[in-house]
Amino acid sequence: AQSVTQPDIHITVSEGASLELRCNYSYGATPYLFWYVQSPGQGLQLLLKYFSGDTLVQGIKGFEAEFKRSQSSFNLRKPSVHWSDAAEYFCAVGAAMDSSYKLIFGSGTRLLVRP
């Protein structure tokens, strides 16, 4: 069955430090992969997506993610975190099942930024 695992519930980093959020997926075919960010009281905003091609994907707000098929991972990175990056981050895989297509979300990682 398709699934997404975000092993870190919370991560705290200092402002200006680098960031890596982990995401592992389980999916039989070539996956469509996504990262979303949710600030408090807001909806989910798409950060970046991977469908095919270059395995290093650039997104908005200075984020990037790397698809590693051998590790079934799609980790999110940012070289220098800003206080405004404090939010919850969700990884998702697009899953086609029968005649439907939907996103399977991970449980999220909450990022806290120390001043």
Next chain:
Amino acid sequence: DAGVIQSPRHEVTEMGQEVTLRCKPISGHNSLFWYRQTMMRGLELLIYFNNNVPIDDSGMPEDRFSAKMPNASFSTLKIQPSEPRDSAVYFCASSRDYSAQYFGPGTRLTVL
């Protein structure tokens, strides 16, 4: 471009009342999704429409919940009768075929 529009943004109602949440997807998108988010259960997919037709409603909690999509630019999620355990943030999202979903700002529902 306008994103996904949801109304109302906040709804407070009493147990037993009918609640209707509304969604306008992004123009040109042919798939629409309703989600519910709570602290305990996280983000749950309730129902999914493709070309205005319900495709997967396996996430709808019970018969008190119903959803319609009468045309490509409007959908409703109705709860009748509402219960306190329905309190949550309800999100609508839309997409074009097999692509990224774009989320609305959500409706925060409180059932007293």
